[in-house]
Amino acid sequence: MQKIKNKIESIIKNTDKNNRHIFLKFFLSVLSVFYKFTVAVNNFLYKKKIRKIKKLPCFVISAGNITAGGTGKTPLVIYLAKLTQKLGYKPAIITRGYKGGYEKKGGVVSDGKKICANAEDAGDEPFMIAKGLKNIPVMAGKSRYKSGITAINKFGADIIILDDGFQHQKLFRNLNLLLLDYKKPFGNKRLLPRGILREPIFSVKRADAVILTRAESFNLENIKKITCAPVFKSVHIPFIIKNNKKISEDENFLKKKKAVIFSGIAQNKEFYRTVKNLDCFIKSFIRFEDHHKYIKKDFEKINNAAKNLDADIIITTEKDYVKIPADIKFFCELIIIGINIRFADDSPQNFDKLIEEKLKNDKLSNKTT
Numbered sequence: 001m002q003k004i005k006n007k008i009e010s011i012i013k014n015t016d017k018n019n020r021h022i023f024l025k026f027f028l029s030v031l032s033v034f035y036k037f038t039v040a041v042n043n044f045l046y047k048k049k050i051r052k053i054k055k056l057p058c059f060v061i062s063a064g065n066i067t068a069g070g071t072g073k074t075p076l077v078i079y080l081a082k083l084t085q086k087l088g089y090k091p092a093i094i095t096r097g098y099k100g101g102y103e104k105k106g107g108v109v110s111d112g113k114k115i116c117a118n119a120e121d122a123g124d125e126p127f128m129i130a131k132g133l134k135n136i137p138v139m140a141g142k143s144r145y146k147s148g149i150t151a152i153n154k155f156g157a158d159i160i161i162l163d164d165g166f167q168h169q170k171l172f173r174n175l176n177l178l179l180l181d182y183k184k185p186f187g188n189k190r191l192l193p194r195g196i197l198r199e200p201i202f203s204v205k206r207a208d209a210v211i212l213t214r215a216e217s218f219n220l221e222n223i224k225k226i227t228c229a230p231v232f233k234s235v236h237i238p239f240i241i242k243n244n245k246k247i248s249e250d251e252n253f254l255k256k257k258k259a260v261i262f263s264g265i266a267q268n269k270e271f272y273r274t275v276k277n278l279d280c281f282i283k284s285f286i287r288f289e290d291h292h293k294y295i296k297k298d299f300e301k302i303n304n305a306a307k308n309l310d311a312d313i314i315i316t317t318e319k320d321y322v323k324i325p326a327d328i329k330f331f332c333e334l335i336i337i338g339i340n341i342r343f344a345d346d347s348p349q350n351f352d353k354l355i356e357e358k359l360k361n362d363k364l365s366n367k368t369t
Helices: 002-012 022-047 072-085 123-131 144-155 201-206 266-277 296-308 347-368
Strands: 059-064 091-095 107-110 137-141 161-165 175-181 209-213 233-243 245-248 256-264 283-288 313-317 333-343
Touching: 002 022, 059 347, 072 091, 072 123, 072 175, 072 333, 072 347, 091 123, 091 144, 107 123, 123 137, 123 161, 123 175, 123 283, 137 144, 137 283, 144 161, 175 201, 209 347, 233 266, 256 266, 256 296, 266 333, 283 296
Parallel strands: 059 161, 059 175, 091 137, 091 161, 175 209, 209 233, 256 283, 256 313, 313 333
Antiparallel strands: 107 137, 233 245, 233 333
16 A cells, blocks of 8 residues: 555656556546546636635635645744734634544634643644644634634634635635745646646636745746736744743754654655754654654654664654654654744735735725625
């Protein structure tokens, strides 16, 4: 099974340079045609308002993407929550809680004051978001409308931030933000499962604004040919967590230390590059699939690698850390790498201004109706 997954991954990411697996490529292409038809029908029904779109009685901001895999939605969602809170609003975050116990039934991950669920029920990303924010409720569940109503009625939220909501068209949003990874904004330009696209590239036109992640030197003209929406550039800034405390953004903190690192995220390679740029010696990299549920044997494997390689530290991501049971002991010191989003060039002022103006305009329009 793992071999088949590896073959499919090499096809999707265009690393199959020897033109092998022709039958598998054909099979995935056929499935992609059916997937494209399903997406087209779904988009048509919403565009023509044949499918009902529900509207919450407050301002809704959606952060999402059109590709499978990580583009940096979680750091942006946290950024938006802090920004709107700073502007005097009461935001709440609504997320599906993928592969968590609350995904189907829904539930409160955080009421803003305390964590109300564990990582298994909440899902790894909602739990991580909840741990990183104060006075901001976090809800998980497939029904975003139901979660939004709960956040409004129970916690007095006046802004809903929708995590991974670009395809969730059944809920009306006032501001539709689309994230694209500058290194591979559209992958091989093919739809799932032949590529990484969730929707055709022209779906970018639904976005009110586009945020390019990891984009220090990206040519904005390439994206502006597709959309008239404003385009912002952002970078990911790593920070270090030790003993549950954020201690540093100092790149020299881990310098020359021998490390065993592990992660189970969509962008494992990006995590590897991030740690490598911190100038420590990576002795072993143990990778798992995105949203991996860790078991005891996984930690035994990690500890054995650290012991055999005489590692100084073990490093993982913030998303993986929230899934580590409290009774797990590591061979050496555990360091967690978190990510903040930072807008490049003059983008911070422009992006913040966009959000502020949209909110002000919404208030004014509500007063006149």
